[in-house]
Amino acid sequence: MADTFRLTLAQLNPVMGDIEGNAAQARAAWEDARAAGSQLVALPETFILGYNPQDLVAKRAVQIKVAEVLERLAADCAEGPAMAIGGPYVEGAELFNAYWILKGGRVMTQVLKHHLPNETVFDEVRIYDSGPIGGPYSVGGVRVGSPICEDAWFPDVAETLEETGAEFLLIPNGSPYYRDKQDVRRSHMVSRVIETGLPLFYLNMVGGQDDQVFDGGSFALNPGGELALQLPVFEPGIVHVDLARGPDGWRIEPGPIAIHPDTLEQDYHAMTLALRDYLRKCGFQKVLLGLSGGVDSALVAAIACDALGAENVRCVMMPSEYTSEASLGDARAAVEALGCRYDVMAISDIRGAVTDTLAPLFEGRESDLTEENIQSRIRGLLLMALSNKFGEMLLTTGNKSEVAVGYATIYGDMAGGYNPIKDLYKTRVFEICRWRNAHHRGWMKGPEGEVIPTAIIDKPPSAELRPDQKDSDSLPDYPILDGILALLVDADASVADCVAAGYDRETVKRVEHLLYISEYKRFQSAPGTRLSKRAFWLDRRYPIANRWRDDS
Structure with a gap:
């Protein structure tokens, strides 16, 4: 024996x-x-x-x-x-x-x-x-x-x-x-x-x-x-x-x-590995993304550089008349810190041509969300053209908060093949950015140091699709929104549960409504790294046509 x-x-x-x-x-x-x-x-x-x-x-x-x-x-x-x-x-x-x-x-x-x-x-x-x-x-x-x-x-x-x-x-x-x-x-x-x-x-x-x-x-x-x-x-x-x-x-x-790291590092490592393997297993070597000067796209750019190396990442800034000088400067600072390729394509002329083409049909109607979304869809069209021409997979950059409530333009900034931060709520995006700036590991192919400029992390989030726009104009402040979503999505809580947790009922009902009516967008969205037990795709499956609302 x-x-x-x-x-x-x-x-x-x-x-x-x-x-x-x-x-x-x-x-x-x-x-x-x-x-x-x-x-x-x-x-x-x-x-x-x-x-x-x-x-x-x-x-x-x-x-x-x-x-x-x-x-x-x-x-x-x-x-x-x-x-x-x-x-x-x-x-x-x-x-x-x-x-x-x-x-x-x-x-x-x-x-x-x-x-x-x-x-x-x-x-x-x-x-x-x-x-x-x-x-x-x-x-x-x-x-x-x-x-x-x-x-x-x-x-x-x-x-x-x-x-x-x-x-x-x-x-x-x-x-x-x-x-x-x-x-x-x-x-x-x-x-x-x-x-x-x-x-x-x-x-x-x-x-x-x-x-x-x-x-x-x-x-x-x-x-x-x-x-x-x-x-x-x-x-x-x-x-x-x-x-x-x-x-x-x-x-x-x-x-x-082996000592296992904390959840911030594990989330970041998971997103990096997921992106690298998705590309490798699907036959891609390079990526591109639209860089807005905001925190989400800056984080995705950092993940992409850590996954693939800066030489395989293209960032594209597509300013309109509503893009601030601060965003232009922040985007350039992020690219310089990462060392990846940076292209600029202004969309004002294209937007003007599309607006003129639609003018006879839109006559007598006020400008609204339609015109804002045209900008996003022009950007999606240009990025997909680059993707087709150069064989670079387009990454989308919407965080879980935006994906949950539909604060994204289908066929616009949602266009693309993969979204590394799809399961990161906005408040955690900020935490992950600060963690990455303070840490570098041997499995990262990007540079050390502050690769996401502090100015990007600290400024109020904005889609910059109209003058002086802020995300808070359309959504509850992110700590409130994410707290409600963590209950409704991750915990399958009721409206009454959210109210009992201290959230305003009217705000909760509004978030619940946005969550349900955005199902059709999520159904067509790019896959993204699963970091929780309630990621959007196989973890949470809801009908698109759905009149259920919780009256508790």
């Missing part, structure tokens, strides 16, 4: 649908594990296809390709450690989220996921069949139990594995980021360790996929819940871990314990 066991954990970043490329990553990790003398190399949930695959996994051609590649991978990795890798598995008419165990040149078995998440961004009940709770598999004379992701959030799967002889738990995950989620994961995993008395490895995926960001942060717990190992967040890595059998069973030898 073996008294030691070496396990390699591969916290890696798959590319959705790149089955061959993901297999190559797995094979490289296996080579690393073989060189280290490991008995088993483990990869995350559904790694061979990518996660979250949504309806892609239902395509029969995808299922066949996955099986072919995993069988070939098993044959290629015959002489060395076993491999555990996530991927879909078909049995008869059923489709499972499975953990494939490759050993000795063949597919030894598949562990089938039992608990299927069906909330927030997950629709696994719609896609997969629930597998039965199985027993452990054997590697090197050691019995390993592998609850798959959600299976470890409930006691039954882990307890059954312990009762049927598992000696440690290896849990593959595709668990996306939201603030403070690491504490939630740790709490559940400690419960499994206490209930079973077994050492536990929590292996999580890393990388961006559409709106979701997988933050890694894999860890290991010894019996009793003591932390034995913790990997960094948002960074890929491979680590070899040793277990030793003593009189009281298996224990994990102490490994590196």
Whole structure:
């Protein structure tokens, strides 16, 4: 009976649908594990296809390709450690989220996921069949139990594995980021360790996929819940871990314990990684954005430079007669601090031509929001022309407060392919800007120092679409607006709940109305980085045609 066991954990970043490329990553990790003398190399949930695959996994051609590649991978990795890798598995008419165990040149078995998440961004009940709770598999004379992701959030799967002889738990995950989620994961995993008395490895995926960001942060717990190992967040890595059998069973030898940063840094890292991966996985190398001299576009420019390098970022200022000299100066100062390309295209002449063209049809009507939106749509047209001509993805720059209440112009400043700050309320935009100015990390490709001029952060926000315009002319002050939205959106609170929290009922009703009537805009908006459990897209799904209003 073996008294030691070496396990390699591969916290890696798959590319959705790149089955061959993901297999190559797995094979490289296996080579690393073989060189280290490991008995088993483990990869995350559904790694061979990518996660979250949504309806892609239902395509029969995808299922066949996955099986072919995993069988070939098993044959290629015959002489060395076993491999555990996530991927879909078909049995008869059923489709499972499975953990494939490759050993000795063949597919030894598949562990089938039992608990299927069906909330927030997950629709696994719609896609997969629930597998039965199985027993452990054997590697090197050691019995390993592998609850798959959600299976470890409930006691039954882990307890059954312990009762049927598992000696440690290896849990593959595709668990996306939201603030403070690491504490939630740790709490559940400690419960499994206490209930079973077994050492536990929590292996999580890393990388961006559409709106979701997988933050890694894999860890290991010894019996009793003591932390034995913790990997960094948002960074890929491979680590070899040793277990030793003593009189009281298996224990994990102490490994590196990475310190995880605060939520401001994690949010910023998430937005940077999400943007970099979205572009890389969609085949883009460069971005552009409209730079207004305001705080939102300045933050997006900083994120883009940190994600891609300043040489791959183009900022475009498109002044009208309402653009202040201060905004022009602030925009230029931001670009000079970042070192990216800066172009200026005045829109006054184009706006005049559009206004003249519409004049016969608008005759007798006062100027209103229509004319303001024309400016925004001209800017969207020009930016999309640059995007088409130069192959640079256009980034949008609306924060969560604006996205929530529709304070944005559809087919105007909403035009674009990705929005890094879509899940950041305006008040948090200011916090993130100040954090970035005070901190620089090795994973940032942009420069150190104050990359978002203080003047931009401190001035009153304005769309500058009419003389002396301020956001507060149209919306409650942002601390009030964000407080109400945090209740209505993030907490699913009622109007009465908001009033009980101290907000004026008339203001709350106005915000609620704007939230509902803006659904059609959000339906057509660019995807953006998910930072909370109630991001706009898969987390919150409401009808567009909707007369419901809360009268509480």
